[in-house]
Ligand code: ADP
């Protein structure tokens with residue numbers, strides 16, 4: 552029988568009536584002749600609530616205990632969904648990530664899936680059961696410790712499971728109708744994309760489009776698993792994330808991200824090796840540096856600014872201050888008031904002038920650009936955090952994505 556992997560996010564399992572609605576959908580997939588594996592997130596805002604509960608107890612909770620705490624959220628929804636299926640006389644069994652054989656490295660809070668053994672999942676499917684797997688979690692086989700995969704990690708669980716079980720596709724059910732040309736909660740005219748390539752979706756996700764966790768897109772691309780992002784509230788076709796698309800969009804969408812902070816090292820002596828002296832210790836401490844800007848030199852000194860995830864900003868500041876003292880820089884500043892907007896589209900490779908048009912659109916809205924970075928299919932600008940929404944809207948108005956130019960093979 553074909554295997555279908557369905558993932559339901561927090562809002563899709565937020566309360567008992569939503570869980571019953573998921574059970575109906577699972578029943579329909581089974582009636583259609585599929586073996587069904589369901590990956591669930593924690594109910595509603597449970598994960599956020601557990602994080603703030605921990606913060607009420609400790610300013611610096613041990614990462615192991617954080618993972619013990621957070622994995623409880625998915626455990627609640629998986630058991631409740633199994634019960635909802637049993638009520639419908641559908642045999643079902645729920646497994647934690649560890650029971651499902653989701654083996655990860657040891658990085659608590661951001662573990663990477665290394666392998667899925669999945670014996671119990673396969674055995675239970677062979678017994679005719681619906682298998683429910685807790686998203687966002689796994690186990691480090693060496694230490695036997697439970698790990699979590701990072702925020703939004705249930706998407707990664709689902710696509711990795713689809714790959715390991717040989718499913719034809721992975722369905723991601725969420726609270727919007729698919730992947731839009733911008734976050735539909737910010738841009739009301741945003742359009743749902745019928746399809747988007749893995750490469751573009753990866754840039755969108757990595758630039759803050761939280762509708763799919765970027766690691767899930769990486770799995771989809773690596774293992775050739777198309778991902779169907781769709782709403783759990785209706786039966787409409789959503790967005791297909793896949794290798795190549797029929798339509799070629801110049802600009803697929805605009806993503807935004809407020810989860811980073813900017814660190815500046817001021818008046819560093821401008822000599823060879825000075826950038827390496829800043830970024831080597833940051834790399835050694837696994838600090839994830841995103842954008843970097845170095846100013847023009849003045850009086851033999853220069854400034855270097857870079858962005859890092861807010862969660863790592865204290866570590867980055869500590870390291871930058873150590874380096875500043877060693878090399879004789881004047882000061883280190885941390886700026887939490889930044890945000891990033893990104894324009895993503897495979898067609899920008901072959902269409903000159905996209906960057907100029909983007910910068911003009913921001914200028915016309917009186918938005919100052921503090922940093923710029925590009926890839927072949929993305930342009931990102933750091934702006935003041937309070938300008939992010941206006942910047943997304945201005946870029947959306949200027950480009951009116953998806954800006955389809957040609958139909959390939961149509
Ligand atoms: P789930 O709990 O189902 O995993 P998430 O909250 O993680 O849901 O992701 C869905 C949300 O992603 C939407 O509610 C939407 O606000 C946000 N989002 C951001 N960018 C986009 C985009 N380009 N298209 C669709 N949704 C987006």
Ligand code: ASP
Pocket residue numbers: 560561592593598599624686687701702703704705706
């Ligand atoms: N519950 C986790 C989170 O809120 C994982 C997920 O929803 O994908 O990040």
Ligand code: MG
Pocket residue numbers: 560703706761762763764
């Ligand atoms: Mg999510």
